[in-house]
Amino acid sequence: MGCDIIEQARQAFEAGGGRSVALPSDLADCHVVVVLVVNAQQVESVLFGEQGLARHLTPGSLVIQCATVAPAFARELGERLGSLGLAMLDAPVSGGAAKARSGELSVMASGDAGAFEKAEPVLDAMAATVYRLGDSAGVGSSMKLVNQLLAGVHIATAAEAMALGIRLGLDPETVYEVITHSAGNSWMFENRVPHILKGDYTPLSAVDIFVKDLNLVHETGRDLALPTPVASSALQQFTAARGAGFGREDDAAVIKVYQRLSGIDLPAAANDPEGA
Amino acid sequence: MGCDIIEQARQAFEAGGGRSVALPSDLADCHVVVVLVVNAQQVESVLFGEQGLARHLTPGSLVIQCATVAPAFARELGERLGSLGLAMLDAPVSGGAAKARSGELSVMASGDAGAFEKAEPVLDAMAATVYRLGDSAGVGSSMKLVNQLLAGVHIATAAEAMALGIRLGLDPETVYEVITHSAGNSWMFENRVPHILKGDYTPLSAVDIFVKDLNLVHETGRDLALPTPVASSALQQFTAARGAGFGREDDAAVIKVYQRLSGIDLPAAANDPEGA
Incomplete structure (x- = not known):
């Protein structure tokens, strides 16, 4: 049923x-x-x-x-x-x-x-x-929140790192190859950066989900008087992505915030030569 | 020679x-x-x-x-x-x-x-x-900088997530077990959190290294007019760790910043029942 x-x-x-x-x-x-x-x-x-x-x-x-x-x-x-x-x-x-x-x-x-x-x-x-x-009840949700803090920050950081690499003139595919074999790797970097490389922001998990989940992290930290500054900075990037109109795109679209604020070129989708 | x-x-x-x-x-x-x-x-x-x-x-x-x-x-x-x-x-x-x-x-x-x-x-x-x-010259250093952005943020985020988990009453060992099998995992989480679990901050790589490397990220972003807000928030946590006297301890000691600001209990070293 x-x-x-x-x-x-x-x-x-x-x-x-x-x-x-x-x-x-x-x-x-x-x-x-x-x-x-x-x-x-x-x-x-x-x-x-x-x-x-x-x-x-x-x-x-x-x-x-x-x-x-x-x-x-x-x-x-x-x-x-x-x-x-x-x-x-x-x-x-x-x-x-x-x-x-x-x-x-x-x-x-x-x-x-x-x-x-x-x-x-x-x-x-x-x-x-x-x-x-x-x-x-509450223990399962606590563990999920810890996971979402990490997952959300790692996605925003993957976007920030790719933006820096592109701005420095590195080849995005090479950055992916090297980082996924280095100490800078994360589950999310490995999983989400391919969306950026393909210019494919079809939502598997949307920007809005991490706006929601990192707000939960923020509110929980606030209620417990535990500062979470790194999660909060990632939250601001997802909030900016939502504000710029990308809320329903894949969460990797948080890189478009960096694009808008620096003019970097992102890899274009195969069927969209003008860029995503 | x-x-x-x-x-x-x-x-x-x-x-x-x-x-x-x-x-x-x-x-x-x-x-x-x-x-x-x-x-x-x-x-x-x-x-x-x-x-x-x-x-x-x-x-x-x-x-x-x-x-x-x-x-x-x-x-x-x-x-x-x-x-x-x-x-x-x-x-x-x-x-x-x-x-x-x-x-x-x-x-x-x-x-x-x-x-x-x-x-x-x-x-x-x-x-x-x-x-x-x-x-x-410059390409190798660009790639290293991208890696250090990710590595530094991931260490600070691992500390922040462990602090939140501990504050929520989760068992730290269980957090490690679950996260290293979940989407929140990173190379650094997997590598550095065991130092926190053992209460062992013998420097394999010191807090001061990431103060230095995330400052390099910040300065490079500044010179290129590319904002790096997530890396900057992690930099502030390493700077605070250095300011609190932990600069020469292992970089996982960045969690002590969260301890000082929230009163959470960190796992104690085996030979140090009073805590690190």
């Missing part, structure tokens, strides 16, 4: 052999529900909105919350669901659309033993790796 | 079977000279200082310049040596003391074909990988 407010998504799901519904409350008969949406507002809407699911679920059912949310929100959510007799796994995922399709996500999960047991067949179908991080 | 102003280094070199001298000018009979010092000031001193080597070398000799310097400095150096009839390879290295010892450095080199030919037996002994990046 799948639920999406977008009809096209429901049709694709049905074509793949699933049954679909348009309203969260229509999932009331499910005993395990995976909530995989963009942010805390959407989690709130799906579970506690006007057509929200939480009050319709049978007590004892399990909600697997997979969105990237503030650890404090995840903790409160666990308590609110608990007060309705519902179990929750705080289980943000990593791996993007490709790994979701192949059932090879990484899941950073926390919750009690009963929740993990009930979740097991579902997680087995979704994930290649499930990290069991603790017995209470 | 080896030259070092520090007697202890000369003794160690002799004990290893080498011949050593204390003054650069005493290397006058060498036809290939590797200059591996900390910064441009030292390169200047070794080659053009009072006991400088350049004017004593036989024309046709080769200088392999391995320090991390500004690309503009490397270009000028090539011209100055050229005017004395000397060839130069602009050949910064990567890999640290461990890879230097085992002869497995990475070399990011540029220079003309004759310089590469003359350098070959020496580079074969020093390096596992030699990137031939172009035929003029």
Whole structure:
């Protein structure tokens, strides 16, 4: 059973052999529900909105919350669901659309033993790796936030480094070859710089996602009185990319901020000789 | 033949079977000279200082310049040596003391074909990988600078992420395990966070090195009118670490800046139960 407010998504799901519904409350008969949406507002809407699911679920059912949310929100959510007799796994995922399709996500999960047991067949179908991080909500979301801090900064830094290399007259393909074999490498540099080299900013993961996630890092740091200056500088670059109109492009498009402010030439797309 | 102003280094070199001298000018009979010092000031001193080597070398000799310097400095150096009839390879290295010892450095080199030919037996002994990046001085130093931008930011970001994880109550060892298998990983995260986990800040590469190298990034960006805000925020964290007295500790000690400003507990060294 799948639920999406977008009809096209429901049709694709049905074509793949699933049954679909348009309203969260229509999932009331499910005993395990995976909530995989963009942010805390959407989690709130799906579970506690006007057509929200939480009050319709049978007590004892399990909600697997997979969105990237503030650890404090995840903790409160666990308590609110608990007060309705519902179990929750705080289980943000990593791996993007490709790994979701192949059932090879990484899941950073926390919750009690009963929740993990009930979740097991579902997680087995979704994930290649499930990290069991603790017995209470919030731990999974904390780990995801740490990962997003690193991932977001590494993408902005990859863009900044490529911009500097191009400005210095280096061949972008050679920079990629050397850096991916050097101490400056990161998972994100290796994964995202090819988008820049191809001039292909088709969104696999959009700029707007890191505007959101680095704002979560910033707000969490603020609430804990822990300064995060490096993450904040990366956040400003993603915010600038969004402000310049690239919010829905691939997150590697953060390099266009550097292009606009320095006049460097970026590699052009094969089908777009004028440049992206 | 080896030259070092520090007697202890000369003794160690002799004990290893080498011949050593204390003054650069005493290397006058060498036809290939590797200059591996900390910064441009030292390169200047070794080659053009009072006991400088350049004017004593036989024309046709080769200088392999391995320090991390500004690309503009490397270009000028090539011209100055050229005017004395000397060839130069602009050949910064990567890999640290461990890879230097085992002869497995990475070399990011540029220079003309004759310089590469003359350098070959020496580079074969020093390096596992030699990137031939172009035929003029400055290209090797440009690539090294791009690598150092990434490496420096990744170390500061690893520290910031570990500080956030600790502040959120995550187990530091678990953060390391999860992140090194996730999209947030970097070469530097994987390499430096173990120092934090062991509370061991014995300098393999010191905080002061990244104060220097990220200042080079900043100055190069300034001269080219290319903003580098993420590198600049990392630079401020290394500058703070130096200001707090950790300049000669391992660069992973940049996490102590976050400790001082948030009161988090860092893992203690095994032999230091009070914490580092």
